[in-house]
Amino acid sequence: MCGIIGLMLGHWDNEDTPCLAASDLHEALYYLQHRGQDACGIATCATGGRIYQCKGNGLAAQVFENGKRVMSLPGFMGVGHLRYPTAGTSASAEAQPFYVNSPYGLCLSHNGNLVNAPDLRKFLDQKAHRHINDSELMLNIFANELNETGKARVNTDDIFKALSLMCRQCDGAFACTGMVAGYGIFGVRDPHGIRPLVLGSRPSETLPEAKDYMLASEDIALRQLRFTKVQDIQPGQAVFIQKGHEPEFCQVHEPKAQGIDIFEYVYFARPDSIIDGISVYKSRQNMGHKLANKILSTLGKEVIDEIDVVIPIPETATTAAAIVAERLVSQALTKNRYVFRTFIMPGQTARQRSVRRKLSTIEDEFAQRCVLFVDDSLVRGSTSREIITMARESKATKVLFASTAPPVTHPHIYGIDLASSGELIAHNRDRYDVARHIGADELIYQDLQDLVDACAELAPKGPDATKFEVGIFCGKYITEVPPGYFEHLDQVRGKKRKMAVVEEIQVPSETANGGPLKRSSAYVGDGSRSHQAPMAGSNGLSQRGSPTSSASPRAPTSHAPADWPDISLHNVAMDPVIADGDGK
Incomplete structure (x- = not known):
């Protein structure tokens, strides 16, 4: 994504x-x-x-x-x-x-x-x-x-x-x-x-x-x-x-x-977006309606009557949770908006340790209460497990958990970091096993057909003519998957995973087509530092300046953009910031 x-x-x-x-x-x-x-x-x-x-x-x-x-x-x-x-x-x-x-x-x-x-x-x-x-x-x-x-x-x-x-x-x-x-x-x-x-x-x-x-x-x-x-x-x-x-x-x-990948509606897209004619916000409302029906049919009225508060896990699940709760919604989790979205952080350890930075409990809403959490999905279970632990620490008497998406049981192969099957909490586990793993008393998943219907019912072409990519829930992908691709994907993903919680963001580096470029610097006549980069070869258009070898870099004569080398070997992210219109 x-x-x-x-x-x-x-x-x-x-x-x-x-x-x-x-x-x-x-x-x-x-x-x-x-x-x-x-x-x-x-x-x-x-x-x-x-x-x-x-x-x-x-x-x-x-x-x-x-x-x-x-x-x-x-x-x-x-x-x-x-x-x-x-x-x-x-x-x-x-x-x-x-x-x-x-x-x-x-x-x-x-x-x-x-x-x-x-x-x-x-x-x-x-x-x-x-x-x-x-x-x-x-x-x-x-x-x-x-x-x-x-x-x-x-x-x-x-x-x-x-x-x-x-x-x-x-x-x-x-x-x-x-x-x-x-x-x-x-x-x-x-x-x-x-x-x-x-x-x-x-x-x-x-x-x-x-x-x-x-x-x-x-x-x-x-x-x-x-x-x-x-x-x-x-x-x-x-x-x-x-x-x-x-x-x-x-x-x-x-x-x-x-x-289209149905996870766009479940999690990725902003609620105020419309994708292929389907309102993301309204699709999440529909997910809430269908999930509420599933919760009632699974738990029964007696257990439903025990629920004191329905709590969305901010922010993607809030729309669906409001429908599930109807009159019981309470924002008992407060989100710190200055922390990364944990789902798209690059390492599992980072995801787990970031949860408490992102979410904190309002203890009065948990103490001596039966709590129903509503989340958009359960992928690895790290966020859910940590949140349930926080609820227990706040003296919740019973913790139920509901997901607006079905169990995620297979890898995502179209650009989402859901990793290998072995890292997915629902892979080869039923809902009871997953509930024990995350520490919930009960776990309810949305049915796949209900999720599809929640989106398809809003499609301009009509539900019968609207299909979605749902391979992560059933293993049936919309494109053919070549033999050995899952192994290739695991290998590639394994190489790039970062182990730090949130790495200190480095200053953007100057890059060339083939990779990072070592920057040299020199002082110009006015005492300021001038960064140098090699001139590029022809790009098929008019060429500014004669080509030079990388061994003999040629510095720009000023900081004005028109005087910089071609993009081939130059990234302005490391240059001095232009403070005003004259390039000084």
Whole structure:
């Protein structure tokens, strides 16, 4: 699960306010921060095809220093990314957007996971001669297909053809936003529509009759930035927006059985988002209604009458819990909003030890009471077990637990860190075993069909025509899973897991295409420290400055963005912050 963004401003030759695109992209990152807290980044393109980037590990506020870095990113279009890692490592060198300078200068932000990654990497190594990590697979597949055109300049048809060939090679879940330097931005969604992607438009603020266009994982980012006419990119569909033009759409792959990941509605998405026409908030209300029926039929009226208080585990379960409780809701857990979401923290130990930082009890609401907790799901059980322990410490007499989702019994293979089956608390355990493991007196799960119905009943196409990806609950995935893929996934995930509770967020590092770049520094005439980086080679567009070898770095003559080296070897995240308009 990641957050992706793409933006094209209608006033593409605006020299008065050169960083408007970066400003909007930066703002959009905050509305999608829940989708990834490990790393983030923005890449923008200015007049003449020059690309600028800022990316690194940490939250958006940290990487961009509360917006100060935006002034380092001129341009009229760009792409953004928020990373939630499941494959590869958590190194800042793998922060997105990714970039390749051949052909044409391409950037890509990717949300999802490819199940045929080993085969794709073998192809890129042996035939395309592109040697990269798994995270960069889609960008390099796309770049290779564009390179096959042999053209000095590509057109929209070439872009769509390359995207079509890319989609036919990549199996799994993906939604992508990308940028072709100096030309335009694009978005594409996998043939099943497992990951969401939406497009919106608004009038330009600086050029009459022109329009801005934005792509994002969730429509909340568009609506908050005043984009309207929001539409879902359909499964297998791509959109390309050339500077100064309206969007062009193309069905680059025939749609397959549609199956958006139902966990988008259970947990991932913000409640104020609408995905594929289904309100996340209303779907969670429906989950509450159906869970309430299940609790009543499972426990019986006698046990229900014992319940003194229904307590949602903040925040995702609050909507469903309000329905379950009806008149008994009490916010007896207080959430510290300055702590990471434990579900998407990269290590199990970190998740367990973070629970008490995130949640604290209001003891009067627990003492001598029968408590019913409602949570969105039970994955590893670490949060639930710790919360129940806290309730016991607060002298609760009886603790019941209900989940708006069915038992999670199988790994998630489409970009969510649910790890291996052995780490899932419900794997090979019935509800009684799980209840004992987390310390609850009773445990009630939502039925899978009820969960599906809770969402499908709201679908514009009708419940019969709406399907979802539910493999984590039953082991039947919407795409074919190659032999040995689960072992591959465990191996990759095992390599990247961090053992610290919450690592101290490091200052974003300067990166090149192939990994981290050692920074040198020198003092310039005015006594300030000037950071140096090697000049890049040709990116298929106009080249500023003559190429130099990495052994003889050439320092920029000033801190102004126009004087910086090409993106190929430069990440502005470590440069001095521009405090005012004159670059000093």
